[in-house]
Amino acid sequence: MKRKSTILNRVKKSAAVLALLCSGVVLAETKEQEQGGSLKAEIKEYIAHHLQDSYGFSFFSYTNYQGEHVYIGLPLPVILWDNGLKVFSSSKFHHGETVANVDGNYYALHHNKIYKTDAAGTINYDEQQHATNSKPLDLSITKSVVSMMFVFLIMFFLFKNLADSYAKNGGIAAGVGRFFEPIVLYVRDDIARPNIGEKKYKKYMSFLLTIFFFIWFLNILGLTPLGVNVTGNIAVTFGLALLTFLITNFTGTKDYWLHIFDPLGSTMAWYAKVPLYVILIPIEVLGIFIKPFSLLIRLYANMQAGHIVLMSLIGLMFIFKSWLGSPLSFGLAFAISLIEVLVALLQAYIFTMLSALYFGFAAEEHEHH
Amino acid sequence: MVGAGLVVIGVGMGIGRIGGSAMDAIARQPEAYGKIQTAMLIAAALIEGIGFAALFAVS
Numbered sequence: 001m002k003r004k005s006t007i008l009n010r011v012k013k014s015a016a017v018l019a020l021l022c023s024g025v026v027l028a029e030t031k032e033q034e035q036g037g038s039l040k041a042e043i044k045e046y047i048a049h050h051l052q053d054s055y056g057f058s059f060f061s062y063t064n065y066q067g068e069h070v071y072i073g074l075p076l077p078v079i080l081w082d083n084g085l086k087v088f089s090s091s092k093f094h095h096g097e098t099v100a101n102v103d104g105n106y107y108a109l110h111h112n113k114i115y116k117t118d119a120a121g122t123i124n125y126d127e128q129q130h131a132t133n134s135k136p137l138d139l140s141i142t143k144s145v146v147s148m149m150f151v152f153l154i155m156f157f158l159f160k161n162l163a164d165s166y167a168k169n170g171g172i173a174a175g176v177g178r179f180f181e182p183i184v185l186y187v188r189d190d191i192a193r194p195n196i197g198e199k200k201y202k203k204y205m206s207f208l209l210t211i212f213f214f215i216w217f218l219n220i221l222g223l224t225p226l227g228v229n230v231t232g233n234i235a236v237t238f239g240l241a242l243l244t245f246l247i248t249n250f251t252g253t254k255d256y257w258l259h260i261f262d263p264l265g266s267t268m269a270w271y272a273k274v275p276l277y278v279i280l281i282p283i284e285v286l287g288i289f290i291k292p293f294s295l296l297i298r299l300y301a302n303m304q305a306g307h308i309v310l311m312s313l314i315g316l317m318f319i320f321k322s323w324l325g326s327p328l329s330f331g332l333a334f335a336i337s338l339i340e341v342l343v344a345l346l347q348a349y350i351f352t353m354l355s356a357l358y359f360g361f362a363a364e365e366h367e368h369h
Numbered sequence: 370m371v372g373a374g375l376v377v378i379g380v381g382m383g384i385g386r387i388g389g390s391a392m393d394a395i396a397r398q399p400e401a402y403g404k405i406q407t408a409m410l411i412a413a414a415l416i417e418g419i420g421f422a423a424l425f426a427v428s
Contacts, residue, residue, distance in 0.1 A: 190403060190407075194404075194407070294415070294418050297418060297421065297422065298414060298417065298418045298421065301418075301421035301422075301424070301425060302417075302421070305421065305424070346410075349410070350410060350411075350414045353407065353410065353411065354411065354414070357411070
């Protein structure tokens, strides 16, 4: 009972810090105390930890008076395919400190990946220090997956509500839809229409709106102290860019492909075109892939960089170790957070905008000349 | 590291020029505000991409 109350006490104390800054601050503090090792490496590791996806939400952690690690967080289900489906809670790993025993199979966390091990949790290495243990197929519901499901649900109810209010009130938005209606109209009138063209824009609207709000909401969610970094995950942005790539190329008109494989058309004789096309066609074909690739990198790098800057500024507090450090660190982190709110919207806009632009190229049908 | 710094200086100058030119353009033709802004953002985003590529090559 006594232990519980001290934990509660510390939770309350931490909550004040938590509300303003980020969950991991407490984590960094305790880690520094227990190891006393090089602080810079600690902060680096802490930032890397924050950027990664993980098997549970961890709000904060500390070492109690008995010297035990106490983690406050929310474990999530781990789903593995290893000669049959294995489902268990990520709390079995105790944040990588113990080996999970599931029906006689042992799994251990190593660099945030699940490996199959023996009962002692031994990890074998090859010469390059890569683990050689077998990795089961990982279908876990991780932090990122939960965030995406959350955003999916929010979007579903928000826009269903908006659509319903149109039907009910005779074309007038009600409630929270009043806030989102102008944004939807902005995407239609200022992103889709000018870039894709009056004739065909409707076909692409559902994708553009979905991707705009999906990225925007996930970016905003990444700024909360939950520590989710979904759009700063290259696999997620790869998936989004892949959709743009597929839609662009599958809706491409004859003119779009002609532009790639016969850009000069009938302006020149064929024997004059051949030497030019040796260079032009590979460039055009490469361009098909570079366009979505730049989308992928831009979103990923922007969100990743934003998180790194924010975390580093919070880390300043532990480097200064004086009363001056905290207000400085807080002020800078606050300013950067405000900029990040803008960047969250801007990146969603840029991604949607460029997608629309590429769809515009694919949908173009110009008169032959 | 120095190279990344140079790239960031270049990117800063590039985006600064785009922003400045866009301001000039908007001042000349306020009615084309929307179009200019769109074109500015696209160009800025493309340059920014180069900057990030450099930063990630370093880290």
